[in-house]
């Protein structure tokens with residue numbers, strides 16, 4: 277079984293990436309072939325609305341015809357049975373890199389045909405990881421719960437399997453908060469939380485990855 281994870285953070289060794297690494301390690305230890313792709317290392321665009329993926333009888337039906345750095349990655353994703361999309365929250369949404377990736381991954385499978393919810397050639401197990409500076413109880417206040425629910429609904433529609441969600445809130449963004457102006461939260465509490473709770477979240481992510489198989 278092949279699992280692919282996509283990191284929608286421009287940082288390759290921080291919260292999102294580390295949690296994805298734990299998930300892929302968990303899945304790998306259970307026998308999956310795993311691959312973690314850093315989306316910000318690839319040059320690509322979001323959907324350009326060419327509609328080739330929707331043209332009945334066209335050669336591009338059901339797949340993305342845009343050719344750029346994402347083309348081979350989307351092609352590889354077709355071979356994976358499990359897909360994990362991980363992203364930090366940027367201004368209340370997925371990062372722009374993840375957003376563009378979602379457009380390219382999802383739109384070819386989207387239909388305007390009520391009796392055909394997806395053009396995906398196969399079912400896939402999927403998961404979403406969201407990391408954020410806000411503490412988890414604030415998710416509803418900021419509408420992040422709706423954001424996550426929306427993405428989950430699309431994942432389930434296109435890939436025809438329940439989508440698992442992993443939330444990592446109250447993340448530590450900077451190594452040394454004293455070098456920055458911060459008074460909207462307590463940096464010392466953040467440091468402590470990161471020291472004591474983040475390792476447990478990595479363990480939870482490992483088990484989460486195992487559970488996806």
Ligand SMILES: Cc1cc2nc3c(=O)[nH]c(=O)nc-3n(C[C@H](O)[C@H](O)[C@H](O)COP(=O)(O)O)c2cc1C
Pocket residue numbers: 285286287290291292293363364365366367368369407408409410447448449
């Ligand atoms: C441009 C930008 C916008 C952000 N906007 C939000 C936000 O709206 N809500 C939030 O909770 N965190 C926000 N954050 C914080 C990140 O989501 C959070 O620190 C995340 O865990 C970073 O992931 P990383 O360490 O993998 O890069 C923002 C960070 C950046 C750089």
